[in-house]
Amino acid sequence: MHDLVQDYYGRQLQHTGDLKTTACCDIDQVPDWLKPLLARIHPEVQSRYYGCGLVCPPLLAGCRVLDLGSGSGRDVYALAQLVGADGEVVGVDMTAEQLEVANRHIDFHAEAFGYRKVRFLQGYIERLDELALEPGSFDVIVSNCVINLSPDKDAVLRGVHRLLKPGGEFYFSDVYADRRVPEAVRNDPVLYGECLGGALYWNDFQRLAQRQGFADPRLVADRPLAVTEPELAIRTGNLRFFSATYRLFKLDALEMACEDYGQAVIYRGTIPNHPDRLAFDKYHDIETGRVFPVCGNTWQMLQGSRFAPHFEFIGDFSRHYGLFAGCGSGSSMPFDTAAAAAAAASSCC
Ligand SMILES: C[S@@+](CC[C@H](N)C(=O)[O-])C[C@H]1O[C@@H](n2cnc3c(N)ncnc32)[C@H](O)[C@@H]1O
Numbered sequence: 001m002h003d004l005v006q007d008y009y010g011r012q013l014q015h016t017g018d019l020k021t022t023a024c025c026d027i028d029q030v031p032d033w034l035k036p037l038l039a040r041i042h043p044e045v046q047s048r049y050y051g052c053g054l055v056c057p058p059l060l061a062g063c064r065v066l067d068l069g070s071g072s073g074r075d076v077y078a079l080a081q082l083v084g085a086d087g088e089v090v091g092v093d094m095t096a097e098q099l100e101v102a103n104r105h106i107d108f109h110a111e112a113f114g115y116r117k118v119r120f121l122q123g124y125i126e127r128l129d130e131l132a133l134e135p136g137s138f139d140v141i142v143s144n145c146v147i148n149l150s151p152d153k154d155a156v157l158r159g160v161h162r163l164l165k166p167g168g169e170f171y172f173s174d175v176y177a178d179r180r181v182p183e184a185v186r187n188d189p190v191l192y193g194e195c196l197g198g199a200l201y202w203n204d205f206q207r208l209a210q211r212q213g214f215a216d217p218r219l220v221a222d223r224p225l226a227v228t229e230p231e232l233a234i235r236t237g238n239l240r241f242f243s244a245t246y247r248l249f250k251l252d253a254l255e256m257a258c259e260d261y262g263q264a265v266i267y268r269g270t271i272p273n274h275p276d277r278l279a280f281d282k283y284h285d286i287e288t289g290r291v292f293p294v295c296g297n298t299w300q301m302l303q304g305s306r307f308a309p310h311f312e313f314i315g316d317f318s319r320h321y322g323l324f325a326g327c328g329s330g331s332s333m334p335f336d337t338a339a340a341a342a343a344a345a346s347s348c349c
Pocket residue numbers: 002005006009048049050051052068069070071072073074075092093094095098123124125126143144145146149150151195
């Protein structure tokens with residue numbers, strides 16, 4: 001599979017418009033604060049963007065960030081502006097042609113930003129231990145439309161867990177299916193290269209994450225993907241695909257379910273670009289200054305991570321009240337399906 005994917009992203013695709021699905025169309029509106037940062041990125045890097053979501057979480061100033069499958073570097077160069085001169089962004093990719101574009105524009109971006117805190121490494125995301133990266137040394141790891149392409153997703157998440165600091169976060173966008181992808185689709189080289197064949201059934205992803213130490217994966221955003229080439233649409237049949245962004249915290253204290261301890265938090269409104277509210281995930285849109293009831297896991301995610309100084313914490317774990325409803329678990333399908341049919345008929349790439 002590695003050879004197939006390297007050929008697809010190294011030689012077959014030349015720019016975003018060559019893709020055969022709407023995976024690359026960030027119809028998630030790019031927030032206003034991010035637009036000027038993207039505008040400073042070199043046009044050639046932009047033209048070879050193959051991501052499927054936004055991987056710029058808040059509070060990155062001074063952070064060490066790793067991008068898995070960084071491609072030609074669009075997200076690395078966006079993140080470099082968010083971590084600033086005191087942080088660092090490392091991109092890892094296995095495809096020489098992608099890395100060549102990313103590396104060729106290091107000077108251009110160093111001049112534009114006024115500092116050089118970016119480097120790209122060639123390697124496999126299943127074998128991060130071969131890259132001389134210190135265990136427990138990254139605040140945040142991101143990835144954009146890459147894990148689906150990996151033939152060993154357990155190894156990827158194991159490596160992520162090893163490299164994150166305690167309280168660190170894996171924040172990534174990828175493609176998921178509404179059911180297990182049949183073998184014929186999995187073995188189709190174009191569907192695999194297009195990030196569909198290797199997509200995980202969403203519930204298998206939940207189990208995989210839990211197996212690798214991320215007890216409570218949080219869905220941030222999702223949108224349906226359309227297979228825009230009729231021939232490929234016939235081959236995928238009734239399968240439905242979604243682009244989804246998840247955040248996974250490395251916190252030993254997280255439980256497998258959201259439990260109610262009668263706790264609450266108050267957001268101080270102090271996170272840059274989020275003065276009025278913080279959309280922590282799809283089910284937690286936390287208004288500034290308001291007492292917001294949370295489960296034990298959300299409390300831990302906020303209290304045990306870089307978010308802590310921006311919240312007041314009410315309660316403790318001394319009394320248990322049963323399961324906490326409201327974190328989105330228990331639904332038969334976490335993604336919004338209403339727009340899926342309409343999206344299947346549209347194209348924007
Ligand atoms: C769909 S592109 C996304 C690139 C980039 N994240 C972006 O948003 O433009 C997938 C990228 O992941 C890289 N990739 C896929 N599987 C990989 C693996 N197992 N190890 C390292 N890189 C991989 C490919 O070389 C390619 O550059």
